[in-house]
Amino acid sequence: MGEIRVKICGVKTAADVEAVARAGAAYMGLNFVGRSSRYVPIAVARELALAAPPGLAKVALTVDAGDEELDRIVEAMPLDMLQLHGTEGPERVAEVRARYGLPVMKAVGIADEGDLGQLLEMSLAADQILIDAKPPRGAALPGGNGVPFDWRLVAQRRWLKPWMLSGGLTAANVAEAVRLTGARQVDTASGVESAPGVKDAGQIAAFVRAAG
Numbered sequence: 001m002g003e004i005r006v007k008i009c010g011v012k013t014a015a016d017v018e019a020v021a022r023a024g025a026a027y028m029g030l031n032f033v034g035r036s037s038r039y040v041p042i043a044v045a046r047e048l049a050l051a052a053p054p055g056l057a058k059v060a061l062t063v064d065a066g067d068e069e070l071d072r073i074v075e076a077m078p079l080d081m082l083q084l085h086g087t088e089g090p091e092r093v094a095e096v097r098a099r100y101g102l103p104v105m106k107a108v109g110i111a112d113e114g115d116l117g118q119l120l121e122m123s124l125a126a127d128q129i130l131i132d133a134k135p136p137r138g139a140a141l142p143g144g145n146g147v148p149f150d151w152r153l154v155a156q157r158r159w160l161k162p163w164m165l166s167g168g169l170t171a172a173n174v175a176e177a178v179r180l181t182g183a184r185q186v187d188t189a190s191g192v193e194s195a196p197g198v199k200d201a202g203q204i205a206a207f208v209r210a211a212g
């Protein structure tokens, strides 16, 4: 079936980029969400993006960012994809795609069957969809919360666009998540950290190995 493509989200240092590349991940995520422990300022992100080897795709993660913020990010560094992880609707996704000419991955939070309609809607608008857990009640952020959702909700389903599974994935559960859902791409942020915002090279390598 070929290998699973892994995204490691929230790289903050040159050592993180090296660990992600060495492990064989397909994507690295640069987090521009100011209140996240994984946030990187644009100047730092630029250095990390320039340090990424060919073949490691650079994804910019934002939450409800306006054009001005996205302009600053896109102009500052080479990027391969924009990840919209807020309340952006299909119209905003279309606007961002047209404005920057970059593929857009739209995150959709899942908690029950009722959320699946939104997945279909977003898969019409975006280039990829990221199927994440809905944030727990009271969570400060819409993602990066380290909580999985009931994978049976998306088990062996097909969507109109390539999709990526996320939400509480770790080296310990990713193989089961892939087996159950049929995901060909997986994403993790907190699942490969020794403390909030601190990536662990050993956990990154173990995650990519376990994903298969």
Ligand SMILES: O=C(O)c1ccccc1N[C@@H]1O[C@H](COP(=O)(O)O)[C@@H](O)[C@H]1O
Binding pocket: 009, 010, 029, 031, 033, 036, 037, 038, 061, 063, 085, 132, 141, 142, 143, 144, 145, 146, 147, 166, 167, 168, 169, 187, 188, 189, 190, 191
């Ligand atoms: O990682 C963050 O801090 C973050 C902040 C705001 C929106 C999304 C965020 N991360 C994304 O969420 C998924 C799931 O995270 P986790 O593995 O459960 O910690 C992650 O892969 C990022 O794409």
